[in-house]
Amino acid sequence: MRKSSIFAISIFLLALCLTACDSGDIEEHGYSTASGGLTLRFRAQLSSQDDWEETGYGIVLAGFSDQSSYAVLQRPIPLASMNGEEMEMVVSNVSNSISTMELAVTNTLRKRIVTFRTVSLEAYKGRVDTIDIDLGRIDVGLSGFMQQGIFNQACIQCHGGNGRKAGTLDLTDGMALQQLIDVPSSQKPGYTRIVSGDAEGSLLRMILHEGGENLLNYNHTEVLSSQFKESLEDVKNLIDEWINSL
Numbered sequence: 001m002r003k004s005s006i007f008a009i010s011i012f013l014l015a016l017c018l019t020a021c022d023s024g025d026i027e028e029h030g031y032s033t034a035s036g037g038l039t040l041r042f043r044a045q046l047s048s049q050d051d052w053e054e055t056g057y058g059i060v061l062a063g064f065s066d067q068s069s070y071a072v073l074q075r076p077i078p079l080a081s082m083n084g085e086e087m088e089m090v091v092s093n094v095s096n097s098i099s100t101m102e103l104a105v106t107n108t109l110r111k112r113i114v115t116f117r118t119v120s121l122e123a124y125k126g127r128v129d130t131i132d133i134d135l136g137r138i139d140v141g142l143s144g145f146m147q148q149g150i151f152n153q154a155c156i157q158c159h160g161g162n163g164r165k166a167g168t169l170d171l172t173d174g175m176a177l178q179q180l181i182d183v184p185s186s187q188k189p190g191y192t193r194i195v196s197g198d199a200e201g202s203l204l205r206m207i208l209h210e211g212g213e214n215l216l217n218y219n220h221t222e223v224l225s226s227q228f229k230e231s232l233e234d235v236k237n238l239i240d241e242w243i244n245s246l
């Protein structure tokens, strides 16, 4: 089935080329194809326990230029596709102004909150065939968002990433949840790292917010703002959503 359609497409392209050659307008044809932009076929196995739409955010495949954190184009991924099975999504007309395609969380204004995967389009410039990109298996639920979007990007350099476990806390993949959820603080007697279902009562949240500067020997209140300059409030909201969903 696939072979035969590839064959059909090849014949079609050959025919196109021959027509173009005959009429002597190769350049014009090449130009119109380039302005139509790239065609990308993404494959992935996505899973999510959470309905992002209820949070006011969405999981999307989105194209960004270098200049802005608002998506130039985006395709929402429906919850039904986040069932762990192989899914496929074709994005066409990806213009030259787009430098990266990202599997990301965006808000209703298409602003990027965090990114799960980034594909740079630099290497594909000028391609007229359909480009296949396999993103692999990704947890795009709130827990996946915390691990890939927050811990891996802003925390593991001190918490488990290079052998160092500040505050005896390891936030690397596979360790973070069991070390956090309903586990007493090692540094602050009477506090719990994360109280499931209670963001406000969780030490992790307190130390990241204003007022938490002196709770520990290391001030964490600037950790997120240096990493998520433009989406700080959204990131903080989603951390609350996550803790409250536990």
Ligand code: HEC
Pocket (backbone or CB within 6 Å): 150, 151, 154, 155, 156, 157, 158, 159, 166, 167, 168, 169, 184, 185, 186, 187, 188, 193, 203, 204, 207, 215, 216, 217, 218, 220, 223, 224
């Ligand atoms: C630059 C290093 C650094 C970074 C980055 C960092 N931390 Fe920490 N963290 C520490 C240190 C040091 C301690 C121990 C503080 C103490 O001894 O009072 C700590 C302690 C903690 C604790 C308390 C552990 C306990 O049992 O009391 C939590 C929770 C925590 N960090 C979460 C985070 C999170 C979440 C991030 C990312 C958003 C993060 N940290 C980023 C250095 C860091």
